[in-house]
Amino acid sequence: MAECHPVAYRFVMEAKERGAKIIHVDPRFTRTSATANIYAPTRTGTDIVFLGGIINYILQNELYFKEYVLSYTNASFLVNEDFKGPDQLGGLFSGYDAKDQKYDRNTWQYDVQELQQNTRFAQGSIGRNRSDEAEGHSQQEQSGTRVGPPLRDESLQDPQSVFQILKKHFSRYTPEMVEDVCGTPKELFMEIARTVAENSGRDKTTAFCYAVGFTQHSTGVQMIRTAAILQLLLGNIGRPGGGILALRGHATIQGSTDVPTLYNLLPGYLQIPSENTDDYDLVKYIEHNWTATGWWHNMPKYIVSLLKAWYGPHARPENDYCFHYLPKINGDFSYNQMFYKMMEGRIKGMFIMGENIGVGGINARFQMEALQKLDWCVVRDLYEVEAGEFWKYEGRDPKTIGTETFLMPAAIVAEKDGSFTNTQRMLQWHDKAVDPPGDARSETWFMYHLGRRLQELYRDSTLDRDKPIQHLQWELPIKEEHLQEPDLAAVTLEISGYRVADRKPVAGFAELKEDGSTACGCWIYSGMIAPDGSNRAANRQADPIGVGYGDPEFTNHSQWGYAWPANRRILYNRASADPEGKPWSERKKLVWWQPEDQDGHPSGGEQAAGEQAGDNTTPDHNGKWVGNDVPDFPLNKSPFTPDDPQGMGMAAHSGSAPFIMMADGVGQLYVPNGLADGPLPSHYEPLESPTHNPVYRQQNNPVEITNNRKGNSLNPPFDPAFPYVVTTYRLTEHHTSGAMSRWVPWLSELQPEQFAEISPELAAEVGLENGDWATMTNVRGEVELRVLVTTRMTPLLIAGQKVHQIGLPYHFGFKGIVTGDTPNNLIAMTEEPNVRIHEAKSFTAGLRKGRRTIAPPPTDPTSSDNMVQNRGGEAGQLNHEVKLGVVDVTKHENTPVDGGMTYTAREASGQGQARSD
């Protein structure tokens, strides 16, 4: 965290000064380790075992927060008795389909109460089907069926209870297992487990911070899940000082997820309609994406308001609010797939805005070569970064590249207005300081004028298919005439939401309607513009210095920036009070229930309007939720409100169910729905690993998508040519692909060359001394670098075998003031099954003394050779089927690829020679 988030780390240092203990677990001893109280080395990709070990310690020693776990998690829920875990099935969960390499989740479900009646999705005024009928509920096309509440065993003793399943599942994650798999010495691990447990409970909380070292793995999502389970067991969610904090890698990457720039989401985490589920009209779409219980029940209001924001007066009830204008996704368009499709000529054009594919892309060479297949490409960046030079990449003759390429200069942050959304979901507004140089302009300028010109182009068309462009609401006032920059006030108002009738801002998402009377571009950001029209993201009033929890003046800095949703600083903060609404402890109180009779004036308060629940729950006790944060709960819903087993939306939740976004209102220790690779985290080795999985027979994530193909194959399992574990990372001195730092002399001089960090033991093994040139190799390529020999790196003892880890910063490319080989060329594009993240933080390679001997790869890669098996077939054919199962060391054909580039094979064989010398 000190390495990549030095500014946020100031708060960690401040907490340390006040007595907090900082624990750092990392393959490398970094600047964070240097300031931490406890540092533990670990092997990359084994976090599930490490955290699972703490979970096991907590469960075996009954150190969990009992009241919290019982009331606020699904610990007592009973799971279908056909469910079987990886203990019983050699590392697989029940429902595994070996042929399709997918799970059927039926056996993972809870046992539920039978409902007397079927309650169905029946929204008042949605869509075409509804408007045909003045009143009543149309039963056609409606599902979204309410399932009865799960059966529970409050004693937590039933073997089918989530708690017992959890306990059994994690029982094999012992300290010995941690030492064996992670390489972390047992006693060091125990010190950490004890510290975490002792620092949690009524009076204390522990927070977890992670970044992509946690996520960029074939089990990345389950690693975060493991942390979530641990935090729920310890009662560290929804409480001050607790939580799991994803340290985002770029300024406002959180914002780009929220608004979003992802292929499968609409703004505010609404799903993009899918052709596969026949989302051809609004009602069907809502059915598929709506939950009968919990806050997502309100989703129809958000999608209708979004359509109103985009299509304005054209969006009417009788035409489904122009729902049919939205593109319907019909396949996998995740990041990696985009490049495969490009390689195959199925994607013709691309905008690359603020991304440097040539360095930051995984298997960057593959991606750069894919760009060469495009018809056109627009690159917007501050400099002519590597991505903008794909058309002459590695000596390619530009005459052989048919891509029409445009380089558009972009304005940097100080040259434009805008907002950043940080890790804490807080929007902070920044003002422009100077005009951008020359033709450089903001992203808003680019998108606005592009859209405007497109509309101009299609203005006279009478074709139905051009209506989505013609009807798009795309008028923005121009703020700066000389630059033609649009006024962002209009954009933020649209994002925050307004009433259609008078274009006055809505106070928050609770005011959004499903009848088309409100418009909102991103429901979670609703309220960012206050009813008086002021931009709350631009608020800059901190709490007085020295004011803390319990102090009446303490507001969690609520007047600094704006945290979505509803300016709430801590999500699910209802959990900071006990089921009866009293704070768990005086020291950790945040929000609590204030009955009316206790205090003469319970109602009122400035937090009311926008944040109130939009549901029709009738409070049966008078009072309200108050505290030092905006309560994440219906303000007047008493903690004693019972749940309604037949009820819909929030009525289905009791007054003591803090996790309002969850269908059951509780935190999920066990996840019956939503995950592709199991309801509980289980350790699988990284796709490229030096050892067999010591935990289960199953070696790798059974549902991982590996995409072995030409130019993107995996190292043969346990190949002695690639014995070392490599993990990539950033240095404080550079920013991601270096696009904003390798062009700056003051930053470039601080870390001027590509290097790798190795232990003295490894240096001796390879014959290297500090500062020597070395070449790192694997089947994807070669990278030359200098070595920093440091005792901050250490070999680990994994399953009785000494394993060396190499630390590899990834900032360098062939452009800029300081240049170097691109480490990401060594990483395969693979896809974690839930979110399609690649495994950049764990792969294998060889290391030899001396500089790279081979020239860059030939410009015209020919077909296969003896090293990689040619499986025939059309080059670049989609190859989803290829996944790693149980790995057999003897079977090298486990690395199936569609042919193989000559250079790849040559590098591999060259490596073999070098090592045998």
Added chain:
Amino acid sequence: MANGFFTDTTLCIGCKACEVACKQWNQLPADGYALTGMSYDNTGSLGATTWRHVAFIEVPESKKRLPMASTAPVTQPPVPSANGDNNTGPGALKFLNIDGDGGASLQIGFPDIGQWLMMSDVCKHCTNAGCLQACPTGAIIRNEFGAVYVQPDICNGCGYCVPSCPFGVVALQHDDGRAYKCTLCYDRQKDGLEPACAKACPTDSIIFGNLDDLKMRARQRVADLHSRGETDAYLYGVDENTEVGDLNAFFLLKAEPEAYGLPQAPTLPQNRVGRGYLAGLAMAAVLSVFSAISLRRSQH
């Protein structure tokens, strides 16, 4: 009123924001692009165009003079008791393994890193500043903020200040020949702003302020650290009886000054002039006597 810096190395996270902020504010050029191999330090030292410099010092555990808690061999880590409790104290987490030659190697799984020291170095603006005393043109002055300041319009590049600094701070800029060093952001102070490095420091490792306040704060900080058991913390450049006197930019350190490249007891070269002169005279006298004797002998 004298202002200065208190640089607390226990709060430094090595982000180098001070170095960059200094170069940016003062518009100093980069010094070249080469990997030094010295940990994460690639700018090497203070100089004419580097007025803040963050040093990175890796101190291997095996080289630290600390009592060794255990000599458990590689293959047999100590076994915690059944309930997971480890009865040995926190110090037991470092397992030094002494082999026959007396060299130490650590147990596998424990990186041999005792401390990774980071320190943002800067001109000390000494009470008895060697550079100021040596400057023949009056270019180096003590300004109204108590800082030792080189006036670029007066400096003639004679370079006398360079060997006169016991810390090796001031240096001649090779392209214009004049001497440069930290100005304590004279221009920013004129506008009531704190120096760029202190402003940029995210963890308040660098604090700028009135020297009396800073010293009070620093002494309190040392006392706090000592009460927490961090008894190796001490102040460098304050309350010490050295020739340079108190430093207007002083430090809180956790290792010997030499580890950071600082002299144990800084001395001023000019204080040795008298003695050097006398020694020279004495030597001349001795030589005269000898030559007189040998001359006389050769005449005989």
